[in-house]
Amino acid sequence: MEESQRSSKTADCEYYFNTKQPVRTLFRLFKTEKKNLAFSALFFLIKNSPAWALPIITAYIINGVSAALQHPETKPQQIRSIIMYLIVFAVLAIQNIGTHTVFIYFLAKSIRNIEAGMRLSIVRRLQQLSVAFHDKTATGVIQSKVLRDVEAIRNVIMIGMNIYLPAITSFLIAFVMTLKNAPVVSLLYAVCIPVVLLIMRIFRRRMNVTNSVLRHDMEKMTAEITEMIAMLPVTKAHGLEKAEEEKLEKEFRVVFRNGLHLDIVSALFGSTNWVAFQLLQIACLAVTVPFAFSGRIGAGDIILYQGFFNMVLNSVATVINMYPDIMRGIDAVRSVGEILESDEIERNEGKPKMMTVAGEVSFHNVSFSYPDASLHALNDLSFTVKAGESVAFVGESGSGKSTIMQLILGLRHPQAGTVKIDGTDLTTIDLRSYRRFISVVPQSVILFSGSIFQNIGYGLPKVTREQVTEAARLANALEFIEKLPDGFDTGIGDSGIKLSGGQRQRIAIARALVRNPHILIFDEATSALDVISEKLVQDAIDTLIQGRTCFIVAHRLSTVRNVDRIFVLKEGRIIEEGRYDQLVNAGGEFAHLRSLQ
Numbered sequence: 120m121e122e123s124q125r126s127s128k129t130a131d132c133e134y135y136f137n138t139k140q141p142v143r144t145l146f147r148l149f150k151t152e153k154k155n156l157a158f159s160a161l162f163f164l165i166k167n168s169p170a171w172a173l174p175i176i177t178a179y180i181i182n183g184v185s186a187a188l189q190h191p192e193t194k195p196q197q198i199r200s201i202i203m204y205l206i207v208f209a210v211l212a213i214q215n216i217g218t219h220t221v222f223i224y225f226l227a228k229s230i231r232n233i234e235a236g237m238r239l240s241i242v243r244r245l246q247q248l249s250v251a252f253h254d255k256t257a258t259g260v261i262q263s264k265v266l267r268d269v270e271a272i273r274n275v276i277m278i279g280m281n282i283y284l285p286a287i288t289s290f291l292i293a294f295v296m297t298l299k300n301a302p303v304v305s306l307l308y309a310v311c312i313p314v315v316l317l318i319m320r321i322f323r324r325r326m327n328v329t330n331s332v333l334r335h336d337m338e339k340m341t342a343e344i345t346e347m348i349a350m351l352p353v354t355k356a357h358g359l360e361k362a363e364e365e366k367l368e369k370e371f372r373v374v375f376r377n378g379l380h381l382d383i384v385s386a387l388f389g390s391t392n393w394v395a396f397q398l399l400q401i402a403c404l405a406v407t408v409p410f411a412f413s414g415r416i417g418a419g420d421i422i423l424y425q426g427f428f429n430m431v432l433n434s435v436a437t438v439i440n441m442y443p444d445i446m447r448g449i450d451a452v453r454s455v456g457e458i459l460e461s462d463e464i465e466r467n468e469g470k471p472k473m474m475t476v477a478g479e480v481s482f483h484n485v486s487f488s489y490p491d492a493s494l495h496a497l498n499d500l501s502f503t504v505k506a507g508e509s510v511a512f513v514g515e516s517g518s519g520k521s522t523i524m525q526l527i528l529g530l531r532h533p534q535a536g537t538v539k540i541d542g543t544d545l546t547t548i549d550l551r552s553y554r555r556f557i558s559v560v561p562q563s564v565i566l567f568s569g570s571i572f573q574n575i576g577y578g579l580p581k582v583t584r585e586q587v588t589e590a591a592r593l594a595n596a597l598e599f600i601e602k603l604p605d606g607f608d609t610g611i612g613d614s615g616i617k618l619s620g621g622q623r624q625r626i627a628i629a630r631a632l633v634r635n636p637h638i639l640i641f642d643e644a645t646s647a648l649d650v651i652s653e654k655l656v657q658d659a660i661d662t663l664i665q666g667r668t669c670f671i672v673a674h675r676l677s678t679v680r681n682v683d684r685i686f687v688l689k690e691g692r693i694i695e696e697g698r699y700d701q702l703v704n705a706g707g708e709f710a711h712l713r714s715l716q
Contacts, residue, residue, distance in 0.1 A: 136240075138456030141449040145276065151236070152229035159225035159280065166218035167285055169211040171292050174426025176204045181422055226280050234273040237455065241265050244458050250530045251490070252463040259342030264458055267337065268451035275448025278441050286434035293427035293434075304424050307399075307406055308431050314395055318439060322388045326443055329381045330450045336377050338454075340370045385443045392439045396432045403428040465529075465550060472552035476637045477541050478506035478668030480527055485536035486691075487522055496522040497533070498691040504684075506541075509669035511679035513712065514688035520672045522691075524640050527670060528557065558631030562643035564623045566615035571600055572607040574615070575629045582633060590633035593662050596625035632663055639669045676713050685709065 137144050149156055180201050187197040241264065245253075298305040347354075347363055354363050407421045481503040488495045497519045504510050512520045525531045526538050529550040538545045540553060566574050575590060576582035587607065591597045599622055603609040615623045631639060641660060657678055663669070664682075673679045680699045687695035687702065687709045695707050702709035 136452075136456050136459040138453040138460060141452040141456075144452055144456075145272070145279070145448070148233045148237070148272075148276065149229070152232055155225045155229035155232075156280075159222050159229065160284075162218045162222035162225065163284060164288075166215050166222050167288065169208065169215060170430075171289065172208060172211055174423050174430070175296075176208050177426065178420055178423030179204055182420070223281075226277075230273055230276050230280070233276060234269060237269050237272065238265060241269070241455065241458055244461070244464070247464040248458070248461060249463045249465055250525065252461060255490075257338075257342035257345070259345035260338045261458070262345065263338045263341040264454055267341075268334075268454045271447050271451035272455065275445055275451070278444055278448075282437055282441055286437040289430045290434035293430040297424060297427050301410075301420075301424060304403070304406060304410075304428075307403055308428065310399065310402075314399070318388070318391060318395065322384065322442075326381070326384055326388070326446055329377065329384055330443070330446050333374070333377045333381055334447075334450055334454060336370075336374045340367075340374055343367055343370050381443075388439070388443070392436055396436055399432060400425075400428065467549040467551055470547060470549045472549045473540070473543075473556070474552075476553065476556035478556075478637045479541050480504045480638070480668065480670075481539045481542075482523075482526075483537045483539065485526065485533040485538060487526065487531065487533045487535075495691050497526075499536070500691065500693065501536075502686065502693060502696075504668060504670070506668055507666055508684070509664040509667075509671070509682040510684045510686060511671040511673055511682045512686050512688055513673055513676060513679065513709065515712075518688035519691040520688060521642060523688075524559075524642055524670060524672060527638075527640065528559070529553065556637040557640065558634050558636035558638075559640045559642065560624070560627045560631050564615065564627040566611060566618075566623060566626065568611065568613045570605075570608045570610055571603070571626060574611065574626055575607075575633055577630060579633065586633055587629070590629040591625075593632055594625045594629035595658055596622070596629050599625075628660070628663065637667060639663060639667050641669070641671045641673075643672050643674055676709070687712075 183197040183201050183204075187194040245261065294305060294308050297308060344367070347367060350363070354360055403425060404421075407424050410420075482500050485497055485500045486495055487497040496517075500519070500523075512523060514520060522531070526533060526545075529538075529545045532538075532546055540548075545553070567577075571591075572584070572587055575587045584607070588597065591600055591607075600606055600609075609617075611617050611626075615626070618626065660671070660678075661681055669682070671679055671682060676699075679685055683698070684696060685699060685702055686693050687707070689708060695702055695705065695709055697705070703713060704710075
């Protein structure tokens with residue numbers, strides 16, 4: 120219960136993420152963690168009290184010693200005061216153990232919640248984003264945003280709360296107390312502010328550009344590594360290991376060069392600050408020592424104001440030295456915003472839900488083209504498939520078969536014309552409710568490294584063992600499952616590597632069947648199988664299509680003998696339509712394709 124509440128509370132980053140105002144966005148991330156942050160701020164003040172008290176207590180002790188030396192009769196009183204100061208400081212120091220731990224607990228809890236909320240928001244938006252977005256965004260780039268960029272944002276929040284907050288608080292305490300007791304000395308502190316602003320202005324633009332370049336290089340490198348891992352079997356089979364090494368070495372060198380450039384700029388940034396601060400410390404001594412000689416302040420007050428000035432300088436140095444990390448976090452906000460602010464999403468909210476689907480699908484003058492493509496994938500296409508009818512789409516590669524399937528699923532929408540389900544335009548309904556009545560068996564079966572039962576019942580938490588067993592039987596998968604060591608509980612390895620191609624395909628068919636779909640889509644489900652596996656899968660398909668609207672994309676024309684109609688596609692148009700025997704006897708494009716096989 121607590122987990123679900125926390126998820127609903129934190130996973131709404133997409134509603135207020137604004138890359139044009141990254142700093143404000145960072146502060147908005149805190150809005151769900153006000154209670155934890157309030158407690159962490161309270162314990163922060165308590166735990167840091169020794170650092171703020173030390174210059175004051177040190178000055179009092181030194182002034183007490185000086186007074187005792189100048190006026191021996193006050194020595195017992197001064198000793199009692201010194202002992203009291205030491206006891207007070209010891210108590211303040213000891214309490215830091217517990218209060219620091221409690222401070223970190225509340226701080227870490229709030230930041231971890233924010234981190235989890237951001238990742239959940241990204242995952243939710245990735246589920247909503249269109250196929251077109253995923254087409255143009257590499258998987259490695261998305262992984263980098265979910266992992267590396269969210270980590271960078273978490274780090275910058277931790278820096279802000281664990282480093283910047285103490286630095287700013289220390290600065291204010293030191294400045295206010297000095298202003299109250301020695302206004303002239305406080306003027307020297309004020310000199311630090313324009314120095315800091317000048318240095319930051321000099322380096323800001325250069326570091327922003329360098330950070331942005333390095334981030335894009337890292338995203339590209341991550342994408343290349345992901346692709347390299349996926350291509351390992353092909354690489355080894357063709358002896359291309361050296362070529363892959365050289366390609367990635369080139370990416371690594373780019374990252375090395377730009378990363379080194381960033382490190383050098385950061386080092387120059389830090390060293391410039393250090394020199395400036397040493398000179399300012401000397402200036403502070405040059406002001407306070409004459410004051411002591413003139414009797415305007417005590418000898419201990421030199422230590423007091425030098426301590427306060429060190430607090431000011433350290434605070435300013437901390438702010439400046441952590442500036443590169445802050446910029447990386449801000450750049451990460453912009454990077455994550457490329458997902459959370461993308462408007463290429465499937466908009467279902469407010470649209471009517473489909474409570475049932477009969478299965479009639481119709482295309483009316485549909486045209487569709489992909490970005491940057493010179494030709495239409497579909498060109499003024501019209502057809503109607505009745506509820507319960509099974510149809511196949513055949514044709515050469517690029518003729519529009521897979522595009523039709525994506526339009527039926529609502530993953531893409533036509534630029535012209537309409538796609539209707541049971542007479543209703545797909546663009547006017549909640550597509551999530553519609554897809555509950557559809558199952559898809561793709562050419563490349565996607566399985567995860569769980570058990571066979573988990574893969575068949577994927578997304579159905581209440582599915583029973585009997586339902587899964589029946590689906591496996593109808594998919595001609597029960598025979599080989601029962602021979603496995605643990606039956607349905609057998610682990611199948613990463614992406615189902617422990618199963619053959621035919622076995623994986625039959626698991627996919629069982630997964631489709633257990634949902635009892637009204638519409639079935641087979642996208643070249645047998646194209647990569649051997650003859651025996653193809654026969655088993657084809658028998659399963661013939662069983663499945665009974666009483667359901669079924670769409671089959673096929674290259675092997677022998678697999679579509681039993682469908683009600685076959686559509687032959689060419690350059691995005693239907694050029695032939697009919698049953699298998701009719702098209703063979705017609706001697707047209709279908710007969711030509713069949714003769715090639």
